Amino acid sequence: MPSIGFTLPHWIFWAALVVFPLIAITMARRTKDDPDSARANKFLAYLFWLFGGFIGMHRIYLKNYLALLYMPLFLAIIWGGFNYRDAREDLSKARQNVESLVRLQDRAKASLARGQASAQKRIDDVEKKLAPARVEEAAAQADIDKANLTMRIAAGLTLVLLLVDAALIPGLVRRARETEPPPVISEVEPHFVDDAPINVPGPLGAFARGVDRMVAGLGELVAYWSVLAVFAYFFEVVARYVFNSPTNWVHESAFLMFGMQYMIAGAYAYRGESHVRVDLVYSHLSERGKAMCDVAGSVLFFVFVGVLMATGWTFAWQSMQAHEVSFTEWGIQYWPVKLTIPIGAFLLALVGAARLIKDIHVLATTKG
Numbered sequence: 001m002p003s004i005g006f007t008l009p010h011w012i013f014w015a016a017l018v019v020f021p022l023i024a025i026t027m028a029r030r031t032k033d034d035p036d037s038a039r040a041n042k043f044l045a046y047l048f049w050l051f052g053g054f055i056g057m058h059r060i061y062l063k064n065y066l067a068l069l070y071m072p073l074f075l076a077i078i079w080g081g082f083n084y085r086d087a088r089e090d091l092s093k094a095r096q097n098v099e100s101l102v103r104l105q106d107r108a109k110a111s112l113a114r115g116q117a118s119a120q121k122r123i124d125d126v127e128k129k130l131a132p133a134r135v136e137e138a139a140a141q142a143d144i145d146k147a148n149l150t151m152r153i154a155a156g157l158t159l160v161l162l163l164v165d166a167a168l169i170p171g172l173v174r175r176a177r178e179t180e181p182p183p184v185i186s187e188v189e190p191h192f193v194d195d196a197p198i199n200v201p202g203p204l205g206a207f208a209r210g211v212d213r214m215v216a217g218l219g220e221l222v223a224y225w226s227v228l229a230v231f232a233y234f235f236e237v238v239a240r241y242v243f244n245s246p247t248n249w250v251h252e253s254a255f256l257m258f259g260m261q262y263m264i265a266g267a268y269a270y271r272g273e274s275h276v277r278v279d280l281v282y283s284h285l286s287e288r289g290k291a292m293c294d295v296a297g298s299v300l301f302f303v304f305v306g307v308l309m310a311t312g313w314t315f316a317w318q319s320m321q322a323h324e325v326s327f328t329e330w331g332i333q334y335w336p337v338k339l340t341i342p343i344g345a346f347l348l349a350l351v352g353a354a355r356l357i358k359d360i361h362v363l364a365t366t367k368g
Contacts, residue, residue: 008249010332017257021224040176045169051231053162054238058169062176069161073154074242080151081244087143094137101130200361208354212271215351219268222261229254249330256337263344267351288366291359298356305349312341 027043040062049058055074056067105126112119165172200208236250269275285293318324319335326332 013253013332014336016228017225020228021221024224024227025220039180040173042170042173045173049162049165049169051234053165054158058165062172064172070158073158076154077151077242080147080154081242084144084147084244087140087147091137091140091144094133094140097133098130098137101126101133105130200357204357208357211350211354215267215271215347219265222264225257225261229257248328252326252328252330252332256332260337260340263340264347266344267347270348270351287362291362294355294359298352301352302349305345305352309342309345309349312345316342
């Protein structure tokens with residue numbers, strides 16, 4: 001049967017965590033406030049071709065009816081996959097039956113060699129059952145070969161269509177843009193409500209604003225890892241249920257990626273006051289009162305962050321020294337994952353320092 005038994009090289013995983021978000025950020029900023037960005041474009045067409053081309057998703061995106069050519073081939077692959085699984089179960093049962101009868105036959109022949117009169121009758125009985133059992137085994141193997149052939153032909157034709165469409169997509173995009181109506185831009189656009197800028201004069205204010213921009217950029221970068229996980233799990237579902245070739249890396253890569261995202265995005269969440277907090281009193285205080293509470297609480301905050309940074313670095317250093325890898329077949333390196341613990345703590349410390357500068361400025365400039 002068609003197989004996509006693909007083991008993801010480690011360097012591709014680590015490179016994707018940087019390259020994919022950068023591409024996504026660049027695309028998002030280039031298309032921001034551009035009415036023409038809502039029209040068909042080659043980037044999305046090739047993205048659909050790469051991840052959903054086997055069902056003609058790129059042609060569906062471009063509103064091209066020849067997408068229907070892909071559906072029968074896709075259904076043929078699925079049909080062949082179901083038949084393959086059923087035939088494989090039948091073949092396993094038939095082989096077990098044949099092997100069991102062969103063992104009985106061998107024991108009966110050994111008994112006949114020792115002079116047991118009833119052994120010949122047992123041999124005859126086994127031979128009567130063995131012939132149809134071998135026929136069942138051959139039939140099951142033939143069903144597997146037929147299902148494999150069906151899927152190989154369908155997959156081969158799909159691959160040919162995809163290669164042809166890879167060359168045709170620029171022209172298809174151009175024709176789609178010529179025929180589709182102009183995009184309708186809503187008068188009320190959603191927007192992200194960000195924190196107010198840190199208006200602290202002098203070098204300390206510049207430092208606080210630099211930390212704020214850096215943490216905002218890193219938060220945006222790791223946020224796109226969630227989109228990357230969608231593509232990875234889409235690949236896993238197709239590989240597992242269409243091609244019967246589950247991966248050994250998608251699930252592990254996702255939880256490692258989200259673990260690193262959790263550590264790095266902690267500073268971004270703290271920057272935007274997004275962490276869970278109980279503020280029965282705090283929310284009723286004045287701006288100066290809130291600043292006083294923040295300055296007093298920063299002592300415990302920096303103690304916690306310092307301990308997290310020190311212990312996290314110990315874990316990461318020990319992992320690097322031992323060349324630690326996961327216990328799965330994929331064997332991905334663990335030290336970069338553990339290194340995000342001290343990195344995340346350091347980013348938290350920077351944001352905490354920027355907030356402390358802001359709070360001290362509020363105390364110094366606000367009366368009462």
